[in-house]
Amino acid sequence: MLDHRKLAEKWQDFWKKNKVFESDPDKRKPFYIQVAYPYPSGAMHIGHARTYTVADAVAKYHRLKGENALMPMGWHVSGTPVIAAVEAIKNKDKQKIKMFTENFHIPKKDIIKLTTPKGFVNYMIDEAEYGYKKGFQLLGLGIDWRRELTTIDKHYQKFIEWQYKILDEKGYLKKGKYPVRFCPSDNHPVGDHDLSKGEGIGIKEYTLLKLRLKGEEKVFIVAATLRPETIYGQTNVWVNPSVTYAKVACGSEIWIVSKSCAKKLAYQMDVQEKGEIKAKDLIGKMVCVPGRKDELPILPSPFPDQNIATGIVTSVPSDAPYDYIALKQLKDNPKELKLYGLSIEKINPISIIHTGRFGDFAAKKACEEYNIDSLSQKEKLEEATAAVYKVSFHTGTLTKDCGKYAGLQVVKAKEAMKKDLLTKNEAALFYELEGEVVCRCGTTCLVSVLDDQWFITYSNKEWKKESKKTLKDTKIIPGTLRTQYENVFDWLEDKPCTRTKGLGTSFPKDKTKIIEPLSDSTVYMAYFTIAHFIKKADDDKLTPQVFDYIFKNKGNVASIAKHLGIKELELKRMQESFQYWYPLGLNASAVELIPNHMSYSIFHHTALFPKEKRQQGTLNLGMVLLENQKMSSSKGNVILINDICSEIGADLVRLFLMISVEPWEEMDWRQGEIEKGQKNVKALIETLYDSLGAKGSKREASQDKWFNERFQSRINNYHRAMENLEVRKALQEIVFEFIKDLRWYERRGASKGVIGEIAPEWAKLIAPFMPHIAEELWQKAGNKKSVFEEVLPNKKSVDQNVLDEEEAVRTLLADIAQIKELTKIERPKELYIYTIPPEKRKYAEAALFLEKEVGAKVIVFDMAQKDVYDPQSKAKKAKKGRPAIFLVSG
RNA sequence: GCGGGGAUGCCGGAGUGGUCAAACGGGUUGGGUUUAGGCCCCAAUGGCUUAGUGCCUGCGCAGGUUCGAAUCCUGUUCCCCGCACCA
Numbered sequence: 001m002l003d004h005r006k007l008a009e010k011w012q013d014f015w016k017k018n019k020v021f022e023s024d025p026d027k028r029k030p031f032y033i034q035v036a037y038p039y040p041s042g043a044m045h046i047g048h049a050r051t052y053t054v055a056d057a058v059a060k061y062h063r064l065k066g067e068n069a070l071m072p073m074g075w076h077v078s079g080t081p082v083i084a085a086v087e088a089i090k091n092k093d094k095q096k097i098k099m100f101t102e103n104f105h106i107p108k109k110d111i112i113k114l115t116t117p118k119g120f121v122n123y124m125i126d127e128a129e130y131g132y133k134k135g136f137q138l139l140g141l142g143i144d145w146r147r148e149l150t151t152i153d154k155h156y157q158k159f160i161e162w163q164y165k166i167l168d169e170k171g172y173l174k175k176g177k178y179p180v181r182f183c184p185s186d187n188h189p190v191g192d193h194d195l196s197k198g199e200g201i202g203i204k205e206y207t208l209l210k211l212r213l214k215g216e217e218k219v220f221i222v223a224a225t226l227r228p229e230t231i232y233g234q235t236n237v238w239v240n241p242s243v244t245y246a247k248v249a250c251g252s253e254i255w256i257v258s259k260s261c262a263k264k265l266a267y268q269m270d271v272q273e274k275g276e277i278k279a280k281d282l283i284g285k286m287v288c289v290p291g292r293k294d295e296l297p298i299l300p301s302p303f304p305d306q307n308i309a310t311g312i313v314t315s316v317p318s319d320a321p322y323d324y325i326a327l328k329q330l331k332d333n334p335k336e337l338k339l340y341g342l343s344i345e346k347i348n349p350i351s352i353i354h355t356g357r358f359g360d361f362a363a364k365k366a367c368e369e370y371n372i373d374s375l376s377q378k379e380k381l382e383e384a385t386a387a388v389y390k391v392s393f394h395t396g397t398l399t400k401d402c403g404k405y406a407g408l409q410v411v412k413a414k415e416a417m418k419k420d421l422l423t424k425n426e427a428a429l430f431y432e433l434e435g436e437v438v439c440r441c442g443t444t445c446l447v448s449v450l451d452d453q454w455f456i457t458y459s460n461k462e463w464k465k466e467s468k469k470t471l472k473d474t475k476i477i478p479g480t481l482r483t484q485y486e487n488v489f490d491w492l493e494d495k496p497c498t499r500t501k502g503l504g505t506s507f508p509k510d511k512t513k514i515i516e517p518l519s520d521s522t523v524y525m526a527y528f529t530i531a532h533f534i535k536k537a538d539d540d541k542l543t544p545q546v547f548d549y550i551f552k553n554k555g556n557v558a559s560i561a562k563h564l565g566i567k568e569l570e571l572k573r574m575q576e577s578f579q580y581w582y583p584l585g586l587n588a589s590a591v592e593l594i595p596n597h598m599s600y601s602i603f604h605h606t607a608l609f610p611k612e613k614r615q616q617g618t619l620n621l622g623m624v625l626l627e628n629q630k631m632s633s634s635k636g637n638v639i640l641i642n643d644i645c646s647e648i649g650a651d652l653v654r655l656f657l658m659i660s661v662e663p664w665e666e667m668d669w670r671q672g673e674i675e676k677g678q679k680n681v682k683a684l685i686e687t688l689y690d691s692l693g694a695k696g697s698k699r700e701a702s703q704d705k706w707f708n709e710r711f712q713s714r715i716n717n718y719h720r721a722m723e724n725l726e727v728r729k730a731l732q733e734i735v736f737e738f739i740k741d742l743r744w745y746e747r748r749g750a751s752k753g754v755i756g757e758i759a760p761e762w763a764k765l766i767a768p769f770m771p772h773i774a775e776e777l778w779q780k781a782g783n784k785k786s787v788f789e790e791v792l793p794n795k796k797s798v799d800q801n802v803l804d805e806e807e808a809v810r811t812l813l814a815d816i817a818q819i820k821e822l823t824k825i826e827r828p829k830e831l832y833i834y835t836i837p838p839e840k841r842k843y844a845e846a847a848l849f850l851e852k853e854v855g856a857k858v859i860v861f862d863m864a865q866k867d868v869y870d871p872q873s874k875a876k877k878a879k880k881g882r883p884a885i886f887l888v889s890g
Numbered sequence: 891g892c893g894g895g896g897a898u899g900c901c902g903g904a905g906u907g908g909u910c911a912a913a914c915g916g917g918u919u920g921g922g923u924u925u926a927g928g929c930c931c932c933a934a935u936g937g938c939u940u941a942g943u944g945c946c947u948g949c950g951c952a953g954g955u956u957c958g959a960a961u962c963c964u965g966u967u968c969c970c971c972g973c974a975c976c977a
Binding site for chain 2: 038039041076078079080081178180189191192193202386389390393453480481483484487488490491492493495496497498499516517518519521591592593594595596597622623659660661665666668670672673676677679680683729732736737740743746747811812814815816817818819820821822823825853872874877882884885886887
């Protein structure tokens with residue numbers, strides 16, 4: 001038995017010594033594949049492994065097709081996770097330390113090495129037994145390690161700075177406001193990992209309508225709405241009579257909002273609290289409404305919640321169920337009306353939106369449908385509100401009473417009206433969390449608006465248009481995902497690209513900020529083409545001119561080389577290297593990265609490089625489930641690469657990661673099935689391995705011809721599948737299908753020599769997937785060079801007749817079995833076969849085999865013969881490819 | 891809510907207008923081999939029918955297009971992924 005583990009080590013050493021996977025420009029066609037470099041903060045499991053293994057197999061396949069394949073690897077350490085982990089370890093966070101020692105198998109004595117960011121990063125990359133680098137090596141990935149880098153290497157950072165300089169020159173960077181979740185106690189934005197409660201809770205945007213109090217120049221009642229498109233339907237304003245509101249100064253204006261709103265507002269704009277005012281003092285007063293001539297009264301209702309938005313609601317009884325019911329309830333309450341001296345019988349809903357299902361007075365209709373007649377039916381009111389919103393947002397159009405917006409669809413009117421109100425300074429934006437969010441420090445979070453946030457303007461029309469062109473020329477694998485890419489490209493807006501903390505490159509236009517992690521990993525593939533050369537240069541001297549020369553062929557080589565202090569030849573070599581390897585052949589990453597990393601890559605390549613130097617394809621990989629469950633290292637349901645490799649060997653791990661579903665599909669790793677699958681594959685390999693010595697002794701029986709032809713047809717199918725990266729299909733051909741062929745061949749009487757001839761060819765085919773076994777078979781067959789310096793057997797036409805003849809024997813056998821079953825003849829004594837004349841030869845040839853299989857004496861006639869023994873007149877049933885059969889019981 | 895993908899036998903999954911629905915893997919049942927077990931090999935695995943045949947049913951649900959639909963269209967239910975600063 002072959003020891004798969006020893007095999008792996010042996011050949012990995014061989015490859016390293018012989019630099020098999022170090023790729024330099026030469027005469028061959030280049031194939032450059034890049035997999036998104038990993039964030040090395042934990043142990044590597046089969047889910048991570050899949051992405052890299054598939055990419056590796058694709059690279060190796062191209063190499064074996066005679067191309068020059070390149071797969072470099074680096075480490076993405078930008079962002080906050082390293083810092084957070086280091087902090088936690090320094091603070092002796094027991095849970096975190098336990099995670100590192102138990103789940104990631106880091107020896108306790110090494111924990112001390114994880115207490116600085118640099119130490120953490122270095123340890124995780126180079127020392128961690130269960131880390132990615134070790135995992136890549138265990139799996140036998142063909143990585144060109146000379147090009148290794150991390151995203152905090154000085155040289156790399158210079159490249160990022162160059163990239164941002166170009167983006168800036170193109171006008172693709174802009175500064176602006178941006179709402180973020182914020183912890184007031186830490187005085188810092190919070191991400192999901194900073195929270196103890198409220199992960200994934202988003203930010204809602206309210207439009208604040210500034211309604212000037214009649215008789216006052218600068219005092220505004222500030223009502224909040226999620227539906228700015230309904231302003232033409234306003235009939236009044238609601239305040240909660242039991243509440244005391246706050247007065248805040250906003251510039252020269254005084255705004256009236258709830259007290260809790262005043263506090264939140266301070267994080268979003270420049271305001272100061274300036275006293276308070278009782279709701280009772282507002283009720284009955286009139287406000288002036290932007291865009292309208294008439295004035296509206298302030299009315300009391302118990303429903304406005306002072307903890308939501310401004311605590312003041314603008315009333316649109318035509319389209320808001322709450323407002324409709326509140327108005328109805330107030331009308332039916334003469335006591336309350338008398339108390340404030342109000343007369344409101346003239347106030348009625350104004351039709352402003354034609355909705356589909358709910359007609360022109362959606363709130364009324366909805367309240368009837370949901371049986372609502374009181375503000376106390378809160379749940380139903382929420383339901384009705386949601387239903388009305390859904391219907392009117394998608395199907396509604398504004399009525400003729402909506403001024404210049406009349407006839408517009410709600411979808412469009414909403415944004416237009418909001419924008420107009422904001423430009424006229426009649427409204428402001430206010431952000432509120434969708435639910436409760438609590439920071440790890442225990443403080444309740446709120447929304448803050450940053451005003452020095454930098455953005456990459458993916459909304460830029462020209463850039464978007466050009467990027468869409470690039471996308472059109474990019475091969476998307478699988479093709480079904482193209483629509484998703486197209487939608488993402490349409491939907492991409494300006495993306496905040498700076499952060500206040502974390503590892504990474506400083507943002508050139510504001511050195512106090514760090515470039516956000518996803519934004520420093522967009523075109524690094526280009527950098528890899530020169531990474532090993534540029535390491536030799538002094539990082540201080542890596543000015544933008546250097547990169548302009550390498551990537552854009554700008555400037556004077558001699559003077560740039562002199563400035564850099566390297567030979568002109570070396571600098572030229574970098575440029576040639578980029579020219580040779582680019583465009584990027586395939587960018588590979590997980591499917592869920594399509595909305596960011598994969599799309600950004602296309603945008604940035606478009607911004608930086610000319611059409612012919614962008615990227616040719618994307619490979620989008622599906623996720624891995626374990627026994628139909630999401631893997632989670634903290635919950636312990638993971639399979640770590642080290643464990644599974646030492647259990648079944650790297651080659652089998654690789655095989656099972658690729659043979660069960662296509663790369664882009666979701667994969668379910670089932671330990672039970674894998675254990676069972678192993679034995680067949682191992683047996684196949686043993687058979688091939690054993691036959692190697694018998695190589696050379698040829699035999700030409702019909703089954704031998706069949707086996708050879710069959711193998712060739714497997715090769716053809718394999719190539720056909722691999723052309724579309726249907727890795728699973730290709731593997732099924734040369735593994736499971738091939739096993740089946742081999743079984744039949746053995747049943748039929750196999751020649752070891754024939755198998756021995758095929759084995760080295762098979763080794764080449766399997767090499768991309770099971771490289772160690774392949775190399776073992778290949779070199780055991782007497783070859784001295786690596787199998788990866790070979791070229792795969794080609795497609796060739798197969799002799800269909802040979803295949804058909806064997807198929808006929810198979811069918812015959814099945815027919816006999818069926819007849820045996822039906823006639824209950826368990827042990828037939830004689831088997832007569834009547835063929836049509838031209839087919840007698842092939843059945844006669846198989847007679848010995850049939851005798852062995854059926855256990856009866858076999859007599860083959862051709863039906864036209866004179867001396868046919870045919871007591872039951874079966875012979876006349878003989879057809880082409882289907883001889884007649886007569887069984888005689890024993 | 892928005893965008894993308896999906897629903898096929900006991901299970902995982904092939905199959906994208908007809909010629910074969912269920913390849914391939916697994917499970918179950920029966921048989922062979924074996925001292926026995928395992929490995930291995932063979933067969934069966936929706937229903938009826940038959941000396942190796944033929945038919946019916948069937949691809950989430952309901953309609954439609956077509957001579958013909960798992961496949962195309964419409965509606966519907968359910969499931970999965972992503973939704974932005976998070977790597």
